[in-house]
Amino acid sequence: VEKTLAAIKPDAMEEHRDEIMERIQGAGFTISQIKETHLNQEMAEEFYKEHRGKPFFDELVKYMCRGPCLMMILSKENAVQEWRSLMGPTDPTEAHTSSPDSLRSLFAKSVLQNAVHGSSNEKHAMEKINFIFGDIELE
Ligand code: ATP
């Protein structure tokens, strides 16, 4: 079954962790692995290396290092896309109109502080899973 990497970002950890977990389980995902990770600057830069050079890169790295994230491997058929759709669009103002029940519509504060992360494709999912959880065996 397909797997993806999901994260609850630091601000949402403080305020919405339990509700986000409930919604993940309610949507039929299996949480295959879970751990709290406080990223340092170097790790956050690697985690979001695809965005290096973009105008928001520095504030993104700083935001991700602000406190611990909850890192999860989610399993479900079509997990990558299913998790992206449960998260909703990057920008909450867009989420409010296009997917009002999505996690970002409900919990994001801004386009930067948008509560959750999800891999954008299967290749990234494998890379980020290995980066966060090490080269664990996945069935
Ligand atoms: P993620 O990769 O965290 O799941 P995403 O795939 O929806 O989010 P990306 O384009 O990959 O969006 O951007 C990565 C993260 O960078 C966003 O989740 C958000 O925290 C931040 N970000 C994206 N665009 C902007 C922006 N224009 N201004 C500020 N921060 C931004």
Ligand code: MG
């Ligand atoms: Mg992304």
